[in-house]
Amino acid sequence: MLFHLWLDYWKTISPSRKARRARPRHPRSPTLSVEPLEDRCLMSADVVLEWNQLLLDTVKADRVLPVAVPRVAAIVSAAVYDAVNDIDRSYTPFFADVRASHGASLEAAAAQAAHDTMTALFPAHQATLDATLAADLAGISPGRARQGVAVGQAVAQQILAWRSTDGANAQVNYVPGSGPGVWQPTPPAFAPAVAPQWGYVTPFAIPSDSAFRPPPPPALNSPEYTAAFNEVESLGAANSTTRTAEQSQIARFWYGAAGTFTAGGYWDQIAQEVAVARGDSLVQNARLFALLNMAQADASFAVWDAKYTYNFWRPVTAIRAADTDGNPDTAPDPTWTSFLVTPAHPSYISGHSGVSGASAAVLAAFFGTDAISFSFSSDSLPGVTRSFTSFSATAQECSDSRIYAGIHWRFDVQTGQAVGYDVGNYIATHSLLPVSQKGDSASAAPGQDRNGSFFNSQSASSAVALSGAFSRLVLPGGNLAVQPDSAVLDVGGTGLGYSLNSTGNVLARSVPSDLKNPLAITTANLLTVVGAAQESAFEFVWDPIATGLVTKI
Numbered sequence: 001m002l003f004h005l006w007l008d009y010w011k012t013i014s015p016s017r018k019a020r021r022a023r024p025r026h027p028r029s030p031t032l033s034v035e036p037l038e039d040r041c042l043m044s045a046d047v048v049l050e051w052n053q054l055l056l057d058t059v060k061a062d063r064v065l066p067v068a069v070p071r072v073a074a075i076v077s078a079a080v081y082d083a084v085n086d087i088d089r090s091y092t093p094f095f096a097d098v099r100a101s102h103g104a105s106l107e108a109a110a111a112q113a114a115h116d117t118m119t120a121l122f123p124a125h126q127a128t129l130d131a132t133l134a135a136d137l138a139g140i141s142p143g144r145a146r147q148g149v150a151v152g153q154a155v156a157q158q159i160l161a162w163r164s165t166d167g168a169n170a171q172v173n174y175v176p177g178s179g180p181g182v183w184q185p186t187p188p189a190f191a192p193a194v195a196p197q198w199g200y201v202t203p204f205a206i207p208s209d210s211a212f213r214p215p216p217p218p219a220l221n222s223p224e225y226t227a228a229f230n231e232v233e234s235l236g237a238a239n240s241t242t243r244t245a246e247q248s249q250i251a252r253f254w255y256g257a258a259g260t261f262t263a264g265g266y267w268d269q270i271a272q273e274v275a276v277a278r279g280d281s282l283v284q285n286a287r288l289f290a291l292l293n294m295a296q297a298d299a300s301f302a303v304w305d306a307k308y309t310y311n312f313w314r315p316v317t318a319i320r321a322a323d324t325d326g327n328p329d330t331a332p333d334p335t336w337t338s339f340l341v342t343p344a345h346p347s348y349i350s351g352h353s354g355v356s357g358a359s360a361a362v363l364a365a366f367f368g369t370d371a372i373s374f375s376f377s378s379d380s381l382p383g384v385t386r387s388f389t390s391f392s393a394t395a396q397e398c399s400d401s402r403i404y405a406g407i408h409w410r411f412d413v414q415t416g417q418a419v420g421y422d423v424g425n426y427i428a429t430h431s432l433l434p435v436s437q438k439g440d441s442a443s444a445a446p447g448q449d450r451n452g453s454f455f456n457s458q459s460a461s462s463a464v465a466l467s468g469a470f471s472r473l474v475l476p477g478g479n480l481a482v483q484p485d486s487a488v489l490d491v492g493g494t495g496l497g498y499s500l501n502s503t504g505n506v507l508a509r510s511v512p513s514d515l516k517n518p519l520a521i522t523t524a525n526l527l528t529v530v531g532a533a534q535e536s537a538f539e540f541v542w543d544p545i546a547t548g549l550v551t552k553i
Contacts, residue, residue, distance in 0.1 A: 070296035081290035104147035112152025199305030236406025299358035338406030350416035357420020
């Protein structure tokens with residue numbers, strides 16, 4: 001793969017040759033061509049990519065649980081971003097805003113921040129981390145290196161101190177339930193539930209772990225549940241005669257158990273491939289991986305919030321006990337076994353789908369298009385390379401893989417992907433913004449509610465596109481005039497209506513059956529208002545699935 005060829009070459013370059021490369025202040029994106037690599041400005045990109053790959057190798061070697069990988073990756077990437085940005089100042093700070101000289105080395109700051117966070121997270125690997133840092137610093141002039149190292153150290157200390165109290169290691173006394181629809185330990189190991197505390201971990205950038213909580217799974221006697229039951233029973237069985245050879249390959253390719261890069265790591269691989277092909281700079285890559293890994297982490301927290309809120313059973317449990325579900329259209333199979341081993345946590349919603357949706361959203365936003373072609377290999381299925389034409393198609397295949405594996409329902413992956421997209425889009429539009437675009441939402445501290453908004457309306461006539469299941473729009477003060485029990489919201493004339501009272505409580509709701517995503521609206525045609533009482537601001541939460549709400553801010 002292009003990235004690995006580049007990385008192998010980079011490791012052969014001598015420190016003196018590294019030193020000859022000047023970092024361009026505003027690097028251009030070179031076209032891919034055959035030319036001497038030392039004549040290209042790759043120095044500004046290699047340190048971020050090098051340490052990101054080292055992180056993936058480390059989580060694989062330590063067999064880190066898949067649910068935990070995005071958090072550690074986000075810690076490292078956030079530190080690298082802040083260390084680089086504290087010198088470059090092209091974007092808004094994330095957490096650690098350290099005063100730094102423009103003469104400080106970006107490479108030294110990034111490498112030191114990555115080294116210090118990874119050493120704290122993976123102390124058994126310190127010798128490798130120390131050697132990598134020493135090699136990176138060897139080609140940088142001592143004065144610039146010293147300044148960059150100081151920035152990287154200060155940033156890493158702040159990020160690590162903040163995340164040390166985020167609740168990732170909290171103990172939660174989770175007792176599985178019983179009965180139809182309720183998660184129970186699954187064969188063959190019947191292991192206890194994994195990470196029941198994960199839905200309480202302090203998020204990196206979204207308002208809260210529950211901010212994007214989806215509605216409950218479908219009722220056991222519903223047509224949606226019946227269709228999902230029949231699909232996974234057929235396609236996901238260990239001895240399935242309907243699953244194709246390619247579908248079996250897809251299931252294995254994306255499985256991502258401990259001892260691999262995991263699903264989140266596969267998206268980092270994808271980002272690495274695209275970044276190298278584009279010739280992106282160190283500053284660009286620092287921002288890319290911070291956005292990507294924070295979105296993955298926050299998506300995992302949101303997914304786990306849903307998992308342990310609804311505690312829904314896995315297909316292997318449901319199919320074996322279908323005679324208890326009250327659904328005359330499902331039949332039990334007491335010997336049914338999933339194609340791949342079922343993970344030890346509730347089914348609804350899918351973690352793979354959540355992480356993939358968040359990743360696809362961030363990458364499309366960062367690169368300016370969803371339609372980017374790439375190929376990559378998975379260490380879950382060595383020797384196999386799969387090719388894709390878009391990030392969204394990749395996320396869809398990852399979601400489908402969980403059904404082919406027999407470990408998720410269709411509604412698990414659909415809702416998980418929707419939540420992931422909402423998380424990714426929220427972070428892409430609220431975090432690490434260019435300084436020229438900085439607004440109020442960009443300046444809030446990490447983990448705080450940046451007005452809880454998906455988009456911030458700047459004027460009563462500005463157009464806003466809402467998409468996904470839980471999109472939000474904040475209306476500035478003066479745009480609402482309400483009278484008790486009389487204000488009505490009519491979204492774009494579609495009939496999606498809400499009645500409000502003066503405190504912002506929803507009194508009534510109507511939804512047209514043919515409402516489709518995305519829905520384009522403007523604040524000018526959003527409200528039909530009766531009365532003269534002025535309120536400072538309201539938040540409109542558009543939710544076409546669950547009960548919507550409008551609240552005063």
